[in-house]
Amino acid sequence: MTAVEFGSGGKGAAAPRAAFRAGWGQLAIGLLVLAFLLVFLVWPVATVIWVAFTEKGSSSFTLTNFADFARTDLFIRSLWNSFYASAMAVVGASMLALPLAYLTTRYVFRGAKLVQVLGFLPLIMPPFVGAVALQLFFGRNGSVNLLLDDWIGIKIPFMEGLNGVIFVQSIHYFPFILVNLTTALQNLDRSMEEAAQNLGSHGFRLFRRIVFPLALPGYVAGASLVFVKVFDDLATPLLLNVKDMLAPQAYLRVTSIGIADPMGYVISVVLIVASVAAMWASSLATRNIDYATLQRGGGGHAKRELKSLSAVLAYALVFVIIALVLAPHVALLLLSFATVWSFSPLPDGFTVAHYVRVFSDSAGLIKNTLLYATLAGLIDIIVGTAISYLVLRSKIAGARALDLLATAALAVPGVVLGIGYLRAFYDIRLWDGTSLASAWIVIVIALAIRRLPYALRACYAALQQISASLEEAAENLGATKGATIRRIVIPLMTGGLVAGFVTSFATAAVELSATLMLVQTDANAPLAYGLYVFMQSASGRGPGAALGVIAVLIVAVGVVVSQRVAERTRRIDNGSLGN
Amino acid sequence: MEALAFGGASGIGLKAVDLQIENVSAAFGDHVVLDGINLLIQPGEFFALLGPSGCGKTTLLRTIAGFATTSRGNVLVGGQNVSALPPWRRDVGMVFQSYALWPHMTVGRNVAFGLEERRLPRAEIKRRVDLALTFVGLNKEIDRYPSQLSGGQQQRVALARTLAVAPKVLLLDEPLSNLDAKLRVRVRRELRALQKSLGLTTIIVTHDQDEANTICDRIAVMNEGRVQQVGTPTELYERPANLFVAQFLGMANVLSGRANGAVFESSVGVTLDRGTAADRAVPVFRPQDATLAPPDDTTERGPSFAGIVDEREFLGSAVRYGVRAASNLLWVEAPFHSGAPLKEVGEAVRVNLCPDRIMWLDH
Numbered sequence: 001m002t003a004v005e006f007g008s009g010g011k012g013a014a015a016p017r018a019a020f021r022a023g024w025g026q027l028a029i030g031l032l033v034l035a036f037l038l039v040f041l042v043w044p045v046a047t048v049i050w051v052a053f054t055e056k057g058s059s060s061f062t063l064t065n066f067a068d069f070a071r072t073d074l075f076i077r078s079l080w081n082s083f084y085a086s087a088m089a090v091v092g093a094s095m096l097a098l099p100l101a102y103l104t105t106r107y108v109f110r111g112a113k114l115v116q117v118l119g120f121l122p123l124i125m126p127p128f129v130g131a132v133a134l135q136l137f138f139g140r141n142g143s144v145n146l147l148l149d150d151w152i153g154i155k156i157p158f159m160e161g162l163n164g165v166i167f168v169q170s171i172h173y174f175p176f177i178l179v180n181l182t183t184a185l186q187n188l189d190r191s192m193e194e195a196a197q198n199l200g201s202h203g204f205r206l207f208r209r210i211v212f213p214l215a216l217p218g219y220v221a222g223a224s225l226v227f228v229k230v231f232d233d234l235a236t237p238l239l240l241n242v243k244d245m246l247a248p249q250a251y252l253r254v255t256s257i258g259i260a261d262p263m264g265y266v267i268s269v270v271l272i273v274a275s276v277a278a279m280w281a282s283s284l285a286t287r288n289i290d291y292a293t294l295q296r297g298g299g300g301h302a303k304r305e306l307k308s309l310s311a312v313l314a315y316a317l318v319f320v321i322i323a324l325v326l327a328p329h330v331a332l333l334l335l336s337f338a339t340v341w342s343f344s345p346l347p348d349g350f351t352v353a354h355y356v357r358v359f360s361d362s363a364g365l366i367k368n369t370l371l372y373a374t375l376a377g378l379i380d381i382i383v384g385t386a387i388s389y390l391v392l393r394s395k396i397a398g399a400r401a402l403d404l405l406a407t408a409a410l411a412v413p414g415v416v417l418g419i420g421y422l423r424a425f426y427d428i429r430l431w432d433g434t435s436l437a438s439a440w441i442v443i444v445i446a447l448a449i450r451r452l453p454y455a456l457r458a459c460y461a462a463l464q465q466i467s468a469s470l471e472e473a474a475e476n477l478g479a480t481k482g483a484t485i486r487r488i489v490i491p492l493m494t495g496g497l498v499a500g501f502v503t504s505f506a507t508a509a510v511e512l513s514a515t516l517m518l519v520q521t522d523a524n525a526p527l528a529y530g531l532y533v534f535m536q537s538a539s540g541r542g543p544g545a546a547l548g549v550i551a552v553l554i555v556a557v558g559v560v561v562s563q564r565v566a567e568r569t570r571r572i573d574n575g576s577l578g579n
Numbered sequence: 580m581e582a583l584a585f586g587g588a589s590g591i592g593l594k595a596v597d598l599q600i601e602n603v604s605a606a607f608g609d610h611v612v613l614d615g616i617n618l619l620i621q622p623g624e625f626f627a628l629l630g631p632s633g634c635g636k637t638t639l640l641r642t643i644a645g646f647a648t649t650s651r652g653n654v655l656v657g658g659q660n661v662s663a664l665p666p667w668r669r670d671v672g673m674v675f676q677s678y679a680l681w682p683h684m685t686v687g688r689n690v691a692f693g694l695e696e697r698r699l700p701r702a703e704i705k706r707r708v709d710l711a712l713t714f715v716g717l718n719k720e721i722d723r724y725p726s727q728l729s730g731g732q733q734q735r736v737a738l739a740r741t742l743a744v745a746p747k748v749l750l751l752d753e754p755l756s757n758l759d760a761k762l763r764v765r766v767r768r769e770l771r772a773l774q775k776s777l778g779l780t781t782i783i784v785t786h787d788q789d790e791a792n793t794i795c796d797r798i799a800v801m802n803e804g805r806v807q808q809v810g811t812p813t814e815l816y817e818r819p820a821n822l823f824v825a826q827f828l829g830m831a832n833v834l835s836g837r838a839n840g841a842v843f844e845s846s847v848g849v850t851l852d853r854g855t856a857a858d859r860a861v862p863v864f865r866p867q868d869a870t871l872a873p874p875d876d877t878t879e880r881g882p883s884f885a886g887i888v889d890e891r892e893f894l895g896s897a898v899r900y901g902v903r904a905a906s907n908l909l910w911v912e913a914p915f916h917s918g919a920p921l922k923e924v925g926e927a928v929r930v931n932l933c934p935d936r937i938m939w940l941d942h
Contacts, residue, residue: 191679194646195737197666198673199693199744209692213683304648 026394029386037405040445044420052265065262082246085165086230092170093226096321097177103314105185108303119178124555126510127172128235129548130328132535137331143345164240169230177222184218217286224282228275232413234513247415259422268416275411335545354546369509369527376447377505380455381497388460410453414513438520446514451504462496498565506558510551527551591745595622595778596657598748603652605638612638614804623778627791630801640750640784644673656747672746676753678737680725686736687721693744711743751783788828800824822940832909834862846905847884856939866912868936874927883931888922
């Protein structure tokens with residue numbers, strides 16, 4: 001009895017010890033990631049929430065701050081305006097995206113590729129950059145209204161107040177809906193629609209009863225993203241001089257009254273609740289209805305021909321939409337080369353002086369941006385790979401929770417993260433006596449946290465597609481663990497990691513919501529911040545536009561690189577699968 | 580019983596009509612998919628379009644339903660030319676290969692869809708939905724969603740959905756391809772019984788000759804966009820019109836050689852009387868239409884030649900030998916009787932042919 005127990009005990013101990021040792025490494029990675037997320041995501045956000053619920057100057061729980069919020073007309077109006085502008089931006093974005101998605105996926109449409117590519121264009125330019133440029137085309141005295149006034153004596157208030165926010169954001173964010181909806185429409189089994197036609201359905205009824213319900217998950221995913229983005233955006237309303245929206249109010253309270261004033265925090269909590277609610281509602285609306293993967297095998301869609309009249313209408317519609325999409329880019333480019341441009345449809349003259357000025361005065365902005373975005377991208381793929389590895393390859397309890405926690409950053413508006421960082425890190429002094437909140441590395445970390453959810457998904461996908469049998473096959477053929485990782489895992493993951501890095505890099509390069517709070521000295525400012533400062537004065541618009549063009553180029557290069565890498569990876573993967 | 584109620588006056592009102600396909604052609608770019616197809620399908624007939632993948636059979640089915648936008652020619656349903664009608668006006672019910680059940684609707688809503696599109700009164704819709712689902716034995720599943728059903732059940736819902744609108748013709752696109760092998764044989768029998776009880780003109784597309792042979796009245800064998808032959812399963816097997824049909828339906832051996840006047844000199848050394856066969860025709864025989872004998876046995880008076888057993892496949896009821904003679908590998912099938920000795924690979928044999936079983940076929 002004893003002997004048996006001894007023997008089994010000895011054998012039993014050997015296996016757990018090996019697992020234990022492997023577990024230690026994983027546990028250490030897990031704890032490091034957890035510490036990173038706790039310090040730079042949970043603590044700042046918790047601080048914001050805590051301040052919102054405590055009395056000013058003490059630490060006793062109170063709802064007074066929220067009562068004050070509800071009593072202040074400005075805040076309630078801001079709340080309503082934010083909701084209204086976000087909802088209308090969803091409507092506007094849908095009006096742009098729906099026809100493009102439906103026409104290009106269901107009809108023989110010349111230029112369908114172009115539409116898809118142009119659809120991405122607004123995403124490579126931050127909305128606030130386009131905002132100022134669009135004033136010149138669509139503002140009260142912009143090109144369009146000047147011409148309209150000349151011809152028929154009317155002016156259309158495209159850019160007045162909230163209209164401007166809605167207009168700019170619709171043009172800017174509609175690709176979110178376009179991309180999701182196009183994918184959903186393409187993935188629908190062709191026979192789903194043919195079955196309905198076979199049973200007597202066609203035209204708009206077919207769209208309403210079969211096509212749209214089946215593509216709904218894609219639409220809702222895109223629409224909720226647009227809603228949240230508009231709700232959280234800080235710089236666009238500020239540059240359009242719309243102050244009575246929630247995000248600008250939060251920013252203005254904290255920057256003008258100070259970080260001790262509780263109202264900025266209350267507004268932040270409202271912003272978080274709205275973000276979470278929008279995402280929750282979207283997941284609720286699309287729960288259990290992932291149709292795209294349910295039944296496949298119907299093959300690609302047979303695209304229909306457009307008849308002559310509808311073809312003319314369709315092309316005219318697409319032309320107008322494309323013109324709108326291109327407007328901010330064209331305006332920005334013109335502005336960056338313009339000598340003087342006001343009260344006229346086009347600039348009076350052209351010059352390269354703005355670029356000269358930007359390169360001589362503001363080279364630091366560009367250098368900072370490249371540094372910050374690179375570091376943020378690196379942090380993201382390191383943390384993203386660590387979390388993916390723990391979730392997919394280890395049995396550590398709570399790996400999923402880490403994933404969730406990192407993804408939760410999606411629900412934290414940039415302005416809230418910025419406020420949280422200011423408050424949480426303000427009292428921490430560095431060795432030279434300055435506050436941690438004013439160190440440039442904090443800007444990098446804020447950017448990394450903001451972009452982590454996207455990079456995490458890229459890393460996750462990269463690791464997930466490497467089935468364990470690929471590693472086992474290598475080991476079976478005599479490769480050690482190390483050799484397997486070096487020769488199989490890393491080469492297969494590279495594409496995904498590069499794509500994840502570039503996505504983080506490109507979007508971090510033009511991010512402003514969080515950094516607007518955190519830039520304390522001009523020397524530390526990134527390009528997006530400089531752009532914002534330039535765009536606020538009439539004389540700064542030329543150099544600002546030049547800076548904007550440079551930002552667009554940086555991001556465009558990033559997007560092209562990531563597309564290339566993603567495409568190459570796809571080719572390699574398809575090759576290895578053999579079909 | 581249910582079937583009678585379904586087709587009869589008190590049921591949904593199915594009626595058998597004929598279907599005529601006149602000179603239908605289709606092309607995708609330069610690639611000709613259908614090349615002058617003519618077919619007449621009788622009322623109530625169970626008709627198969629059989630052929631290898633890419634032969635145009637699915638395109639022909641989609642042409643009948645109105646989905647093949649590039650095809651030309653006429654489709655007449657019960658004498659009415661529907662070629663110019665869009666799919667939603669044709670009244671030809673199609674059951675899709677993937678079933679195409681709409682995942683956002685319950686079984687009941689799926690089956691009701693076509694009736695709603697026809698603006699039938701609500702009571703009539705309910706009656707027909709119940710009837711159609713009872714007919715396929717799924718009336719208990721009316722409130723479930725397609726994803727909660729098995730593959731076989733999904734297929735029956737797809738069938739009920741199509742039958743509920745009382746189509747003039749029923750089209751089935753590879754109906755058995757998404758079922759596992761065991762279920763396939765069962766559903767195949769069910770389909771045949773069901774079609775016979777409904778008496779509905781039905782066209783099935785398949786690449787599986789067993790499927791077509793077991794359930795259909797007549798078959799059109801297709802290849803490279805053309806109908807090679809139309810006939811009953813036995814006609815096609817016994818009197819194939821050409822080499823393609825002979826080889827697609829069962830195994831067929833081709834003797835190489837060349838025509839010389841009234842005879843055909845084969846490379847295995849046998850000379851065959853060509854009779855009235857065309858100049859380019861070659862002699863073809865089925866594996867079971869030849870016998871094997873010991874190499875020195877010349878008691879058979881028919882044409883025979885020597886060969887070596889190269890392959891042996893045991894099929895249960897029969898043994899199939901691959902015999903090499905000259906440069907040919909010819910298959911001969913012998914019934915298997917328990918205890919009887921088998922020929923070994925490498926053994927020399929004599930192959931006896933049965934002259935009246937030799938088919939003279941052209942490409």
